[in-house]
Amino acid sequence: MKYYDKLIFELSHPGRTGYSLPSAQQYPVATIPANLLRESKLELPEVSEVDVVRHYTNLSQMNFGVDTGFYPLGSCTMKYNPKINEEIANHPGFAGLHPLQPAETVKGAQEVIDGLDASLAAITGMKHFTFLPCAGAHGELTGLMLMREYHMARGDSARVKVIVPDSAHGTNPASAAVCGLQIVEVKSGADGLVDVESLKPLLGPDVAGIMMTNPNTLGLFERQIGEIAKLVHECGGLLYYDGANMNPLLGKVRPGDMGFDIMHLNLHKTFSTPHGGGGPGSGPVGVGERVLPYLRIPKTSGFHGNFGVMLRAYAYILMLGKQNVKMAGPFATLSANYIKESLKDCYKLPIPTVCKHEFVFDGLINDGAREGKAGATTLDVAKRLLDYGFHAPTIYFPLLFHQALMIEPTETESLETLDEFIAVMKKIAAEAAEDPDILHGAPHNAPIGRPDETAAARNPILKA
Amino acid sequence: MSKILDELLYSDSHEWVKVDGNIAIIGVSDFAQEEMGDITYVDAPAEGDSVAKGEDFGALESVKASSELYSPVSGTVVAVNEELEDKPELINEDPYGAWIIKVEMSDTSELDGLLNAAAYAEIAK
């Protein structure tokens, strides 16, 4: 990657144009009262079409994507994004549909929604899905609204608490708070799993439900989930499934069978749609029998959700079919365990049991610390990986470990890729042991070195 | 080992209090600034705002963390250290010099519930 230091505004030359619009004015001129018109000059770039194409092509070349290389980012499921998905998303039969068109003119679009709904229901064991949420956190919010609707409909208004494990994604407590719920944290045990005995005293008539990720953010299957579901249901609460970690269960385990009442899926994780540098995603919310009557109540986005993302996910599911779906989760789990077992001699493995799609190391076993020299941290390992052409794992999450390094390889990577990554991780560990400064200065080969984030936050420059 | 000044009182949420008559001068301890790392922003109340013991009156932000500030006493804010607006790093450089607010106390007996230096040293580690 090479460094390119322009902003589009810096290419601007007054009088240059990059647009092509009909020139002939065929209508009488329409005027708008002067007091309603913009007063200030609009300072947009004035550039030619070729300027625009080259500028953004240059920008793209400072970016790393799944198509560039291995992206073992924990909890993000950076699997390969099939190209047929893109072709279908841009299909002319769908691109021009207005969201408010009469039902009889959008029968094909409705079949996409219905077909995807039925497929996701089959995969998860839920009854039906709403596709309004545009992202995972948006799904959580919608799902918690459904939890509230369920209790409100029963006149059970005292249920204002939601139980969230300490290992949960940060969005869980944030979504609950935004939905007007109080958060009660339940501790994980030494085995990294929700401790049922700690949970019991928290349950009562004020509990709306529990939010769980299974496998959890340590990549461990919450094997007590049957007991937890029984306890929560007995106390009158509901179970919410955070689908961010659904990938290892794809084709193997269904959240509905575990007792979950509400869940969201991240189509941009489990169902192979591209992340797009942070979106658009899609976070459909599925419900079981109990919550089904309320499914259409929360309107959390403007029209029908991110339909373009739904087209992609449906194309992926049709490619998978009932035959290939059975192998998705197991292969993802195989890859994660293979890396874990291959690197546990160089990186601290706090929980050595079989993992699912991801696992967490707690930093280097030998960080190279010595008299007068600090050891290499997880951040240093992450930055050094960039030099070797890999994206870094998720770092410093979950919060349960100080040097957390969370690795999720997914099912789409070959053995050769995994072996290359393992070799590089071992090389980095050796470098740290020899001289941690090699890591402290990393990355050495990226378009930029490490930025001064403190100065950026103290004196924010947020626009050109 | 972080620095703890003998002449100050402390809360268990790591604020320090210097008492000057019925005015409480409030900042955060050396331990707190070390834990936060480079502070990038101080969210402070305005003069005239009322604060209550144990309730948050603002927050500190660093690049990777955010921490609420809890008032050790109740009363009215009579001064705000405006220098911190542009130079939040003063809290890192001199935590006991960089006071955040001054509060006219409504109940000085609340001071009795605070920790002395020795007691605070037990929790600031």
Next chain:
Amino acid sequence: MAGFAYFPHTEDDIRIMLERIGVRSLDDLYSDVPADFIYNKEYELPDALSEQEVRNFFDELGKKNTQLKVFVGQGAYDHYVPSVIPYITSRSEFLTAYTPYQCEISQGTLRYIFEWQSMVCRLTGMDVSNASMYDGPSAAAEALRMAVACTRKRNKVVVSTKLMQNVLDVVKTYLKYPDIEVVYAWDVLEELGPDVAGVIVPSICRHGVIQDLSGVADAVHAAGALLIEYCDPSALAVLKTPAEWGADIAVGDGQSLGIPLCYGGPYVGFLACKSEYMRKLPGRIVGQATDSDGKRCFVLTLQAREQHIRREKATSNICSNQSLMALWVTVYLSLMGPEGLRKVNELSCAGAHYLYDELLKTGRFEEAFPGRPFLKEFCLKPLVPVEKLQQKLLDAGFFAALELDGYVTFCVTEKRTKEEIDALVAAVKEVAL
């Protein structure tokens, strides 16, 4: 086992990996899952299709949709999409990247978000913009929550019923569950009071009338509340900006800036504010920084506001943005420039006024809001049965005359030709009076 293009595992690979792990079978990797929860049945999914079969499948579904000339807006506008945009946004370095957490290898994403933020600020006149929201309606709801967070001890918001229906629906949903009081009013100024944190009004109302917001900001500020303006960003090339009206927060949907209709999404919301409210802005923000060699670079900044740090104390739970759609808009605005965007408005406005006059001439409509200014969208009072009118238009290949509050609404963009407008008017004339 038959090969599958997205799973590279051969039988040998699987054997080697299982040996390294020290288990005998793939099933052993699920030994921690209680047997009751292993799904051993066949999934109720279709048989796996080949790529060509997937194409054929969607070709067939596509044919079940009717392709219409769109003469309706209501939050989704059929503007022209420059050919460059999909080529840029489908570059896999942009498309297949995650959120730019590793800034050293994400400068492409970070730079275009910085450009997006800059352009949103230039369009709206605001000081600070975030990296984008899911869509306009959810951005409006987040802005109201933000107003509550900005004003201490105020817990009521006033929502103008002049907003479009989908904005009202989402706002109502978002504010139903937390402890925020919501008042809906046609005239928001009548509802001001000491407990009001924020007021949201549209710059163009649901009936298409451009709003004269003179005095609104002064009244809202005098009551100690924040003014939020919901706007069509495309129209801001010609209409008075939220900053010029005195608003504190500007929100809206970026779809009108070159994003295809695509049955309602993905679109992109924007949320921008005056600098004094910067620390309460939800979502991601990109800032300029300097790297270890002194080079200009860009990073995610002010993250202490966000959910992954503040957890239950966060103002918003938003985690991602609609990054690729923000790129879509940024490329659009780069191509259009100030002149192109002005021209889009002039063409749309002239076309809409031409249609308005021609429709009135048919005698099938009366003016709904005589003398009130409009840009590209307007309402008329129908003098013929609406169902018959709509059916006639559908039969002629038009989506137009959507019913709204007892009126019918129309919209004309620069994409509509004079021939199309004339054909629509001809179809209207076939509806018996």
